[in-house]
Amino acid sequence: MIHPYAAAGFLLAVLPLVATPGASLTLLIQHVTADGRRQALPVVLGTVTGLYAHAILALAGLSALVMHSSRAFAVVKLAGAAYLVGLGVWTWWTAARPRSPVQERRSGSVYSQALLANVLNPKAASVYLTLVPQFVRPGDPFAGQILALATVHALLIAVWLAVWTALLHRGAHLVRRDSFRRVIGRVAGVVLVVLGIRAARA
Template identity: 75%
Template sequence: MMHGYAAAGFLLAILPVIATPGASMTLLVQHVTTGGRRRAVPVLLGTATGLYAHATLAVAGLSTLITHSAQAFTVVKLAGAAYLVGLGGWTWHTTTRPRPPASADRPGRARSVYVQAVLANVLNPKAASIYLTLVPQFVVPGSSVAGQILGLATVHAALMAVWLLTWTALLHRGARLVREARFRRVIGRVSAVVLVTLGLRAATA
């Protein structure tokens, strides 16, 4: 069982990481500006799924194995970097295409956004490093390790959801500006550059 002081300490420690723009924020801005507030839902769910995936790996001890295998960690890091660069390239490409009609903006699109968010987190070395280095600092001996790690992942996911929902509300307040094709194109291209930059940074870190 997770102790209250451990959860509070982890929350404070994770705040700067969450406030740093990353793949989830980039995806949120990109999809909310093109598809409205409902696009925030698959981004949030995908982000939470990715965080729980890292927590599960930490519980299973696989993250520790990667830490002690330079080759395995390099493979994970490069896979994540390649995905972010590829996603950035795809995002840039989509800015040159007209926005699909509302009838095409349905469940298939939501599933695609969800998968993007999951992969952006699962293949993100920064997210992995949190569960390799930061989370163990808040695990209290004598209690269930699995319960504590999953509890901390819940704190992480909840705080991330609050952060992304706050930005969703801010983007919605600027709905008139968001509806302008030029603004969406600029946001899309900025998002593409950020994703590629994150990927290159992950590959060289």
């Protein structure tokens, strides 16, 4: 188990990263405004699954290989950037389409989008290769500590996304308007494309 002070320190260290708007928050806003707050769950689950994937990869040493191989890192970075750009273009296109009263997205599709957006983000992997080791004690079981810190990270981002979901739900009267949904969809599309371009240039 991780020491409480180490968990608290890690939480404070990763908080600015969680609070920085990224693909997960963009997907949450886009899907919740389009289909209601029930779509928040697959976004949260996809993001959290991605965090645990990075933690497991870090344990297996695969993330270290990617981070220390410029070619492998470039492949992951470009794959993630291409996915975000493609998702952004798709989001923009679907926002411009007329919406049927019974149209809704499948939760599995939303989950996959959030999962891939996190897994294909090399910066998320770098958290478990550069930040996490600072809070791990050599004398204690390594795997348990990594997974405990990943749980802290997952709980923090779940709470952060839940807060945004509550804020969006309070504005439900505005969210129901098709014009507002189209604007949010287009803004989300632009943000995802910008995030993809920035990831490719980083």
